[in-house]
Amino acid sequence: MIPLVRSWLILLATFICFGTVAKAQHMNSASAPCRNEVVTVAMENCFDKAYKAADGGLNQRFSQISKVLQADDLQRLKVAQRLWIQFRDATCTAESNLYNGGTASAPAYSACLEELTRQRTADLETIYGWVIANSK
Template sequence: MRQLLLVLAGMVTLSTLNTPTVTIAGTTPDLREMRLVQKLNCNNPQTQTAINECAKLSYQRADKKLNQAYQQLLPTLETSRKQKLIAAQLAWIKFRDTNCEFERSKYEGGSIASSIYSGCLENTTKLRTQELQEFLKSDP
C-alpha cells in the first residue's frame, strides 16, 4: 500500500514539478546541499526527490531496528546457533538486496526507482526484524 501511495504521489508531483535551475559561476548546485537549506517534510513530500529521500530515511530507521534486534539476539545464543544466525543473516541480506533490485528493475531509469527500492528494503527489513524479535522471545 505504501508503495502504491509513493507511486501515486510521485506521479502527481512529477506532473506539477517546476524546479528552476540555479547556476552560480557556471556550476549547478548539488541537490544534497540544497536539502540542507530546505527542511525535509516526510509527512508531505512535495517532489520526487523528497519522496526518494524520505523513503531512504524510513528504510534507514527500519534497518537500525533490525540491527538492534540482531545485536540483542546474538549474545543469547550458544556458539553453534550463533554461527548459524550469522550465516542466515548474511544470506538474508543478499536475498533482500537482490530481491529489491529485481523489484526496482521494473522502474529502471525512472525517478521513482529509488523510492521503490527503499520501500522494498524497508518492508523486507521490517519482516526480518519481526522474525528476529520472535526468536528473542522464544529463546531463553
C-alpha cells in the first residue's frame, strides 16, 4: 500500500511542478497577446507577428533616442543594446528548451522574444524618455 501512495504523491508533485512551469511561460503571461490561441501553428504565427511589431517599436524608439544622445552616451547605449540582445536570445532559448523540441518550443521562443522586446522598449522609454522630451 505504501508504494502506491508514494507513486500517487510523486505523480501529484509532477503535475503541480509542470503546471507551475507552464503558467510561468511568457506565452501564458497575462500580457501575452496570443495566449488564447489553442492551435500551435496559429499560436506561433500570432507570436511571430506580435514579435515583429514589438521589434519595430523597439527599433523606432532606439532611432529616436539615437538622434538626441551625445556620442559617448550613444556608444554606451549601443553596447548595452548588444548585450541585451545576447541576454534576450539566451533567455528565450533556455525557455523554449524546456519543451525539449516539442511543438510548444517554437511558440515559447517567439512569445519570449515578443515580451522581452516590449519590456526593453518600456525600459528605454523609462531611461531615455526625458532626453527625448527635453530635446524638442
